[in-house]
Amino acid sequence: xxxxxxxxxxxxxxxxxxxxxxxxxxxxxxxxxxxxxxxxxxxxxxxxxxxxxxxxxxxxxxxxxxxxxxxxxxxxxxxxxxxxxxxxxxxxxxxxxxxxxxxxxxxxxxxxxxxxxxxxxxxxxxxxxxxxxxxxxxxxxxxxxxxxxxxxxxxxxxxxxxxxxxxxxxxxxxxxxxxxxxxxxxxxxxxxxxxxxxxxxxxxxxxxxxxxxxxxxxxxxxxxxxxxxxxxxxxxxxxxxxxxxxxxxxxxxxx
Amino acid sequence: xxxxxxxxxxxxxxxxxxxxxxxxxxxxxxxxxxxxxxxxxxxxxxxxxxxxxxxxxxxxxxxxxxxxxxxxxxxxxxxxxxxxxxxxxxxxxxxxxxxxxxxxxxxxxxxxxxxxxxxxxxxxxxxxxxxxxxxxxxxxxxxxxxxxxxxxxxxxxxxxxxxxxxxxxxxxxxxxxxxxxxxxxxxxxxxxxxxxxxxxxxxxxxxxxxxxxxxxxxxxxxxxxxxxxxxxxxxxxxxxxxxxxxx
Numbered sequence: 001x002x003x004x005x006x007x008x009x010x011x012x013x014x015x016x017x018x019x020x021x022x023x024x025x026x027x028x029x030x031x032x033x034x035x036x037x038x039x040x041x042x043x044x045x046x047x048x049x050x051x052x053x054x055x056x057x058x059x060x061x062x063x064x065x066x067x068x069x070x071x072x073x074x075x076x077x078x079x080x081x082x083x084x085x086x087x088x089x090x091x092x093x094x095x096x097x098x099x100x101x102x103x104x105x106x107x108x109x110x111x112x113x114x115x116x117x118x119x120x121x122x123x124x125x126x127x128x129x130x131x132x133x134x135x136x137x138x139x140x141x142x143x144x145x146x147x148x149x150x151x152x153x154x155x156x157x158x159x160x161x162x163x164x165x166x167x168x169x170x171x172x173x174x175x176x177x178x179x180x181x182x183x184x185x186x187x188x189x190x191x192x193x194x195x196x197x198x199x200x201x202x203x204x205x206x207x208x209x210x211x212x213x214x215x216x217x218x219x220x221x222x223x224x225x226x227x228x229x230x231x232x233x234x235x236x237x238x239x240x241x242x243x244x245x246x247x248x249x250x251x252x253x254x255x
Numbered sequence: 256x257x258x259x260x261x262x263x264x265x266x267x268x269x270x271x272x273x274x275x276x277x278x279x280x281x282x283x284x285x286x287x288x289x290x291x292x293x294x295x296x297x298x299x300x301x302x303x304x305x306x307x308x309x310x311x312x313x314x315x316x317x318x319x320x321x322x323x324x325x326x327x328x329x330x331x332x333x334x335x336x337x338x339x340x341x342x343x344x345x346x347x348x349x350x351x352x353x354x355x356x357x358x359x360x361x362x363x364x365x366x367x368x369x370x371x372x373x374x375x376x377x378x379x380x381x382x383x384x385x386x387x388x389x390x391x392x393x394x395x396x397x398x399x400x401x402x403x404x405x406x407x408x409x410x411x412x413x414x415x416x417x418x419x420x421x422x423x424x425x426x427x428x429x430x431x432x433x434x435x436x437x438x439x440x441x442x443x444x445x446x447x448x449x450x451x452x453x454x455x456x457x458x459x460x461x462x463x464x465x466x467x468x469x470x471x472x473x474x475x476x477x478x479x480x481x482x483x484x485x486x487x488x489x490x491x492x493x494x495x496x497x498x499x500x501x502x
Contacts, residue, residue: 151338154306155352155403156328165355169342248341249385 011036031213038216039223046220051205056224059190059202062118066125067186073126074133074182082138092138095131103128103189107196121193121201128189129182136178140171173244180237187229202228257439258282258305258407262314265300274300276465277314280458282407285437289450292460293497298443301460302411305441306332318406328352331405335412337392339384339399345391346371346380349399370398373432390421397429401438410442414449426452430478447494451486452479459496469496 018035021027046052081087081095106127114120144167152166194203202221209217263278274297282288292298303309305316307326316323318330326332331352339348346367353363371377374394379387387395393413400408414422426449433440433453444450450457454473461468471493475485 147334147336147338148340150308150326150332151334151340152351152355153308153326154328154330154332154409155355155399156331157355161355165351166340169340172342247383249383250341 031215034215034219039220042214042216042220046205046217051200052220052224055200055202055205055221056228058200059194060228062121062194062201063125063187063190066122066190067129067183069122070126070129070182070186071133071179074130075137077130077134078137078141081134082141088138092135095134099131099135102192103185104192106189107192110193111196116197116199118197118199121190121197121199124193125186125189128192129186132185133178133182136181137175140174140178141167143174144170173241173248173250176237176241176244180233180241183232183237184229187225187232191225256281257284257286257319258441259317260301260305260314261317263301263304263311263316264313265297265304265309266312273312273465275304275311278465278467280467280470282439282441284406284439287433287440287442287453287455288458289442289444289454289456290458290460291444291447291450291493291497293462294445296460296462297465298445298460299411302332302409302441302443305407306330306409308332328356328403329406330409331400331403332409332411333393333396333400333413335416337384337396339392339395341384343384344380345376345382345384345387345395348384348395349380349402351399352403366402367398370401373401373435374398374428388421389417390425393417393425394428397425397432401432401436404438407439407441410440412444413442415445422449427478429453434477447490447497448481451475451490451493452481457493459493469493 015036018033022030022033022035043052046055077095081092103124106124110120110123110127114123148166148170149162152162157166191203191206194201195207196203198204202225206218206221206225209215209221258281260278260280263275264273265275266273278301280288290298290301300309304311305323307316307323307330310324323330340351343351349367349371350363353366358366367380368377371380374397376391376394376398379391384392384395396413400410414425417425430453432438442450442453447457451473457471457473459468459471460466471489473489475483475489479486481487481490
């Protein structure tokens with residue numbers, strides 16, 4: 001409830017500043033400054049013709065699709081790096097380096113290779129998320145306490161059983177944290193990919209707002225992007241994380 | 256002979272002398288052997304070699320005539336830190352080894368119940384690991400090791416992370432369980448009292464040479480009492496041996 005009140009106050013302040021800066025003192029041009037009322041109007045507009053829903057749906061589908069591909073590639077790459085001392089030493093630093101690359105840097109490549117297509121967007125998403133997933137898979141496995149492995153081996157587990165029944169569950173909390181980070185990378189990369197194409201999506205709607213000099217639409221899309229990100233984080237990853245930690249008695253009591 | 260160590264040497268890469276030097280030891284089936292020594296004398300290294308978690312530089316470990324090359328359920332280890340899996344309940348932890356070996360459900364249930372009752376934890380079978388005490392965790396680990404009915408059970412200071420009272424109670428129970436099961440046990444400890452209390456034979460490792468300094472046969476009747484004069488005398492003798500070499 002406290003948070004809701006804070007939001008209301010924040011929006012009121014925003015409206016106040018807009019009113020003062022744009023309408024009374026005329027410090028800013030109206031096309032350069034969004035207002036809560038303007039955003040609400042834009043929201044109603046885009047809802048009426050169903051464009052907002054379609055854009056959000058398309059973006060979500062692409063985001064999830066790209067994320068799943070990134071997970072598969074990332075987990076495979078992470079396992080590969082973990083398995084081999086050689087790759088650990090030589091490939092991992094490179095993957096770490098590439099991971100720091102902002103996903104928008106992949107846009108020129110994706111356009112050259114795939115054109116202005118959905119594949120091009122997916123490519124950017126995959127590139128934006130897969131490497132971070134790979135790194136966290138390798139780290140998660142490495143951080144498994146050696147005592148678990150020793151105990152399992154002396155209880156007769158073979159290599160396959162060791163990975164399936166011990167290492168996987170042991171690194172699950174870290175793995176989920178890595179997947180969560182991967183999702184946030186994927187979602188950001190998606191926007192970088194979408195702003196370049198013309199197929200309906202949140203990124204494209206945002207750019208359309210810019211082209212129409214409709215700053216309220218730009219602001220609206222930004223808010224929707226944040227909202228979707230928060231909802232996915234809270235409803236999927238945070239729930240999974242808390243569940244796993246509680247089962248193991250590891251909840252630190254925060255939240 | 257269940258377990259034979261033949262001229263076992265271990266030298267670590269960064270070391271100039273052997274941590275363990277030409278260790279010869281034979282453990283009979285059903286025997287309880289304790290290895291004592293000051294810290295740093297290579298006790299745990301010896302256990303890791305028998306477990307197959309490390310490889311000897313020279314010599315070999317034979318289990319019923321077969322050379323030990325890797326870890327296996329015929330040499331289950333109970334560790335100082337319990338090593339229980341926090342994502343499994345007490346019962347699931349105890350069943351783990353049997354599950355890996357592909358035992359039938361009925362057999363898993365039967366044995367798990369048998370050994371959990373033996374360590375008096377059957378009522379706690381559904382508890383998660385984080386909700387039971389340190390002593391109960393070690394009992395769970397003991398039950399988990401016992402289900403394997405290994406040819407030799409290896410114990411690496413299993414009670415030394417516990418408080419004195421709990422550790423004393425657990426060693427009493429271990430003695431009772433050993434008398435019941437006649438499980439062959441190789442037990443590592445720094446506590447001479449614990450060794451004299453539990454063992455048929457106490458092997459004293461010397462920290463300087465990494466050799467066996469002495470092997471003492473303890474033929475006191477069980478259950479033993481730590482204040483009995485014979486017990487105190489033996490304890491002193493072995494303690495001097497451990498200390499004398501450690502200076």
